[in-house]
Amino acid sequence: MTRAGSKWITFALWVLFSLMTLVPIWWMFLVSVKQRADLFGKPSFLLNIGRMTWDNYAIVITNPAFQKYMLNSLIVSTANAALVCALGLLAAYAMSRYRMKGKDNIFFWVLTNRMAPPAAFLLPLYLLFTGVFSVGEWSLFDTRIGLILLYCVLNLPFAFWLLQGIIDGIPAELDEAAYVDGASTWQVLRTVIIPLAGPGIAVTGILTWVFAWNEYLFASTLTSVNARTITTGLAEFVTVTGTNWGQMAAVAMLTLLPAALVLALVQKHIVAGLTFGAVKG
Amino acid sequence: MRSSTTGWLLLLPTIVILVFTGVMPFIYVLLTSFFDWNLFAVNPEPQWAAANNFRRLVHDAEFLKSIWLTLKFTLYVLVSQVAIGFALARLMMRDFPFKKFFRAVHTLPLMIAPIAVGATWRLMTVPGLGPIPYYLKNWFGIDYRLSMFPDQAFASVVLMDIWHWTPFVTLTLLAGLSNLPQEPVEQARIDGANEVQIFWDIILPAMKPVLLTTIFIRIMDALRVVDEVWMLTQGGPGAETRFIGLHIWKIVFPKTDYGYGSAMSLLTLYLTIVICWLLYVAMTARKERPL
Amino acid sequence: MIAMPDRRGFLPIRTNAFDRVFISVVLFVAIHLLWMRFLEPTLPLWIATVLSVILGAVIVRRG
Secondary structure: OOHHHHHHHHHHHHHHHHHHHHHHHHHHHHHHOOOHHHOOOOOOOOOOHHHOOOHHHHHHHHOHHHHHHHHHHHHHHHHHHHHHHHHHHHHHHHHHHEOOOOHHHHHHHHHHHHHOOHHHHHHHHHHHHHHHOEEOOEEOOOOHHHHHHHOHHHHHHHHHHHHHHHHHOOOHHHHHHHHHOOOOHHHHHHHHHHHHHHHHHHHHHHHHHHHHHHOOHHHHHHOOOOOOOHHHHHHHHHHOOOOOHHHHHHHHHHHHHHHHHHHHHHHHHHHHHHOOOOOOO | OEOHHHHHHHHHHHHHHHHHHHHHHHHHHHHHOOEEOEOOOOOOOOEEOOOHHHHHHHOOHHHHHHHHHHHHHHHHHHHHHHHHHHHHHHHHHOOOOOHHHHHHHHHHHHHOOHHHHHHHHHHHHOOOOOHHHHHHHHHHOOOOOOOOOHHHHHHHHHHHHHHHHHHHHHHHHHHHHHOOOOHHHHHHHHOOOOHHHHHHHHHHHHHHHHHHHHHHHHHHHHHOOOHHHHHHHOOOOOOOOOOHHHHHHHHHHHHOEHHHHHHHHHHHHHHHHHHHHHHHHHHHOOOOOOO | OOOOOOEOOOOOOOEOHHHHHHHHHHHHHHHHHHHHHHHOOOOOHHHHHHHHHHHHHHHHHHO
């Protein structure tokens, strides 16, 4: 076989695999823009532009409950990403630059938090959130602040790990020089570390944002009305309205939209991100 | 190196948050698991129950079944994903047009919310609406109903997971392959080794650390799968795809039998930790060298 | 890391003090669970406790 021939065979194979990846998502998009009457019958993977409708999206977006879910998801993910980046940066800086007894044990312990199966923590967290972490009538249960803090258990170890690698890459001489000039720790962080680690912090922030946005299990058990997020909204579409496939598809499309955006932004870093830096992308 | 007091101050917020969200739940679940505590029992207050919850647990057929299903699921997805992922990674190493584009498409499922993955596959498999039941019926005469046939439900969940997570294996192995030194491979080729020998004797041993890391992460994720299975099959038909996470979340949690639920959570955690530790030992290969 | 020398005992891997305690606890739990599942009606549970404590002590000291 010639070299050029094998090149095009590989290309053809990848076209095939990409189709396998894209067809389910494309199908969901089709369902979301179909009219109710067209849903059933012989499935076609072609878009019928003449009978296309954006009604499902319009219904979903103007639904106040959905708006609230969307808003909650935005607030929780953004606040959580900001929080874990800030705390992760401080912790990673300490880990990278200070000599502390037993810090490796702390490091290992922080990472184990990420490995635990969330389902095993549902019950204790539910009991703690409804009963123990409460002041009078107010408890962490069904609050956005509760979710923001809780997602730290997933995202903080991740941010910590990623940022430590980044700060390790910044030469310590740079902050030593600033210290000699009389800068405080805070000033060193602000003027030396943050500007140099900027891109890394951005990647960390984006990935943790997506993880928080995607989370479902905790959101479904630790909220009831006020702090529900979009993923719980999507699940409710299946169990509550049951057959409203068009709207469900529209919600699902809106839920996975951030994924596509993120992919464009941080594609290179996804591997390092998902393997905790154990494998460099 | 600066003074360690400042260092601890910088670490403090992280430690505090993780103590509240990680350590306290663990201690809480540990304590609760030794109590009889059911809000709707005659006596709703917690009472000391010694090992009774665990005694019930080891004879609980539903629980044992869900553990067994989870392990079976993990094995199926792991083997297929590593095999497919390795093949795809090798394919990605070749030179072909639009490589970056294909790589990006292949990465897409990794970033999608698991719950949306479940919704996607549900739309593909709903009878009457989805293309999968339609074409299986019309082309192969197979009656495809997730809510009726356990084998189909299980296979569909496995296929969905393969769709969702194979890209992860592909990308990590691809990273491993690209960092592999080329000289040994070329030397072997000059020495007249064939492709199969090169693969088994040179590439595979060199890939061992990356492979083990990938397997480790995939196992941890497969053991805790919940969202997408819930969306696709609701754990059904019956309890045939009700994996351990789903079982705790949907069956035990709503029963308010807190002591028993805690014992189950704790045992799940125990099994995860044991599997995790065994893999970790295998990974760091402590047999040959000290830590 | 707090210095914990690792060594070769009768266990198939090199272990430090933490590893040996960890292995003992894991075995302690496993023995109790299996005992409750298969042996309890005939042999009371405290035998399992005694056995696993002895096993744990051996592992911590000699493992």
